[in-house]
Amino acid sequence: DTGVSQDPRHKITKRGQNVTFRCDPISEHNRLYWYRQTLGQGPEFLTYFQNEAQLEKSRLLSDRFSAERPKGSFSTLEIQRTEQGDSAMYLCASSRQLQETQYFGPGTRLLVL
């Protein structure tokens, strides 16, 4: 399967802990996006990369969130000092070019207790 993969698929953590998620995009895609989705809502944009450069971050993204894509391939999203409000599905998507089809991964479901 050469689709977008995400790891882990599920994460349960205690409030105040740090968590890190990984996304492996489709190999020839140079754009990578992170979204957050809560129950009954559409995906909410967090940030995106073109190759290794992080080009945009949502104003909703607090300083506790950081994302990297060091070699322009896989990306990581870290949440520090997790809060219960961080509980959500974290989706990664990739595309070849701007405005092109986004291919979503299966997501990482985070539960903060």
Next chain:
Amino acid sequence: GQQVMQIPQYQHVQEGEDFTTYCNSSTTLSNIQWYKQRPGGHPVFLIQLVKSGEVKKQKRLTFQFGEAKKNSSLHITATQTTDVGTYFCAEYNYGQNFVFGPGTRLSVLP
């Protein structure tokens, strides 16, 4: 900021009935994309519309982009149980990246 509205929020139909969801934006759009998300799944791309007044068809699905490029619709003819899921429109505007609507959740009763 950019806002995306979708109506209805929920739609329950009997199998074989038609279904339409509408997407409206507060700004003129460069393009619009439609996605489907099955229960427990992730969004899957359906189509992209770019031109004013554009109409595209995929089997029983018909997608339209408004003449003013501020609204779009997805129409499903003769729904099937496999159509169950949430349908999202996603709008792209330069400098604001992709903004997803809240989605329309479709239930199809057999």
